[in-house]
Amino acid sequence: MRSFLLLCVLAAPHFASSVLPRVPEHGFGKRQTSSSGITVDFQVTEPVLTPSETNDQYGCVYTKVLMEHDFAYSYGAPFVGAKLFLRSVECQLTQHLCLGNYTPPPCSFNRVTMNFTVTSSGRQFDRLGLMYLGDIEVFRTSTAEPTASGIIWTYVKEMQQYDVLWKADQKIIFDLGNLIDSTYTGIYNTILTATFFTIPDSPATADTILPISAMMSADNQGSAFEVPGQNASVSYILPKNVNRAVVSLLACGQSTEEFWYTNVLTSEENTFAATTGALYGGSPWREVQLLIDGQLAGVSWPFPVIFTGGIAPGLWRPIVGIDAFDLREHEIDITPWLPAILDREAHTFEIRVASLNDDGMGHATLVETPGSYWVVSGKIFLFLGAAGSVTTGSKPVINTPPPTFTLSSSITQDATGANQSLTYSVAAAREISISSTIKTSIGTKVVSWLQKLEYNNFDALTDQGLVQLTIQSTNGSDVGTSGYTNTYGYPITVNSSYSVSASGALGINASLTRGLDFNVYGPSVFPSGIQTFNVTSPSIFAVGGRPAPQSIQVSNLPLFSAALLSTTQIASAQYYSSPNVSYSFGTTEQFFSFEGVEVGSPGVTDELYSRHVKAVNATVVEDSQNLVGMTFGVPSNTPGSGTLLQNNMGTGARAILGRGPA
Secondary structure (H helix, E strand, C coil): CCCCCEEECCCCCCCCCCCCCCCCCCCCCCCCCCCCCCEECECCCCCCEECCCCECCCECCEEEEEEEEEECCCCCCCEECCCECCCCHHHHHCHHHCECCECCCCCCCCEEEEEEEEEECCCCCCCEEEEEECCEEEEEEECCCCCCCCEEEEEEEECHHHHHHHCCCECEEEEECCCCCCCCCCCEEEEEEEEEECCCCCCCCCCEEEEECCCCHHHCCCCCEEECCCCCEEEECCCCCEEEEEEEEEEEECHHHCCHHHCCCHHHCCCCCCCCCCCCCCCCCCEEEEEECCEEEEEECCCCCCCCCCCCCCCCCCECCCCCCCCCCEEEECHHHHHHHCCCCCEEEEEEEEEEEECCCCCEEEEECCCCCEEEEEEEEEEECCCCCCCEECCCEEECCCCEEEEEEEEEECCCCCEEEEEEEEEEEEEEEEEEEEEECCEEEEEEEEEEEEEEEEEEEECCCCEEEEEEEEEEEEEECCCCEEEEECCEEEEEEEEECCCCCEEEEEEEEEEEEEEEECCCCCCCCHHHHHCCCEEEECHHHCCCCEEEECCCCCCEEEEEEEEEEEEEEEEEECCCCEEEEEEEEEEEEEEEEECCCCCCEEEEEEEEEEEECCEEEEEEEEECCEEEECCCCCCCCCEEECCCCCCCHHHHCCCCCC
């Protein structure tokens, strides 16, 4: 047991559109609120705790401003830390607030937490934000949609995994493409800080991190790939003394691929061409692939992120979608490949996104996703052995058969012969096994990487495509011989519909239930959250994402070997737009549980954090939180009367639902 002085701030964002210039496609008219107060948006997640003062245990606790920047018309013009932006006389006189070029703090550290705080007001779409240290993407987030009276959110992120990068000078690039004109007026005012400190018994972090990216930092641009359209590959000659290697993949769909999990089979894209227009195809199944020298090394079946403008207005204020403020990365252990790639020759690492092309007869083949587009990047984390040592071993045994698919579909017609409904289902399964024997500076051992995944999707479009029901589940397990195991599942059910009256008024109804179960055992590259709780003592805890924190005492905790996360969101929203006015109503409820598995006692779990929160019409009406046995109740407020929106008449309804072109 140890003590720790901590700072914890919780809050949540809104999700995003594109890193490329584009005029927003769906017409929700970035909703304006009728209330006069500033909205505090937040993502429900486990707290990240940070020391609030220096003491003997943590040595120097040093907080550094990394960025203070306003993203206005910023497509193709990211914040670049090597530049000095002179925004005011004060900024010119206090350049430490304006410079984003990073130099390490003047004291030792082994832990870093980062605080990203954003304010905005006016009207704006959700935007995608990507942060880089040089060519390496280290944080992908999205924005909340502002109101006329203003919004604020704060997200605190664990950054210990990039310890080797923080210990050297870096060019910070933050790419948040925004659009400002007479209609879309919301500027995102941001401040990004990092706090550096030392903890006892810090877990091992990578000795070297290499980017799988477009490497555009020299041109002061972001380095994520966009696929299809770019060859997302790099080549490296790796050091010969690597003991362990892990690749992380970060990918999200944009534009026609943002709601990929609702897409139809390619053979049925034109089922409702006469009524709602062509539908997005490629099936509702996607696979993010890692290839080494052209051979499959591992996969990620993506989590269906919903940005804050997604599905329907009213769903995501102030509670944003799961992972919307911090897109989750997927780890693939490539240690079994070491005997093949440590030969001092160049080897390629490539990221692809696959979908399905079907023949309309129940048969499908893997193809590169046809939609536009996915934003992808990756990193190679290398853990080195003794200097001068050489890692050798046997050729890896690679067993990566293609996934199996089961497809079915059915179309019904009305009395006139017009297509009335479309139902379809896709089931998929895949297993991957890669193993070898490696000899390193610490001995000889058999290493392996195993993946097993299952997927099921059922979709029904009725009323000539005006109503869509999506029921999907993804389950997987990843196992590496380093002791790392990840089991995960993410079910989602979405029901959305729209109607247009004779007078031209538009109505949208949407409901959804979605969840995430994410259990991490052993030495993950990315902190699983339990690191925060293994060293604890007087803390500052921001209840409910509110700006004003309170002091608490956390102590007498055991050490943990695994983290178990489980969360569910249940939400519904209605939207109405007439030629004169638009309204949105919504209710969102979320249940969140985060537990630690005690070291040496795999059957013993301790609840570290839990939360139940409910919002009605942009007002939190229920909120209870439990942090290591301490309960915090947040007073309920009177529900609002709905959110007043800008008029959106004249926009295609399927585009508003995010299911097809405008």
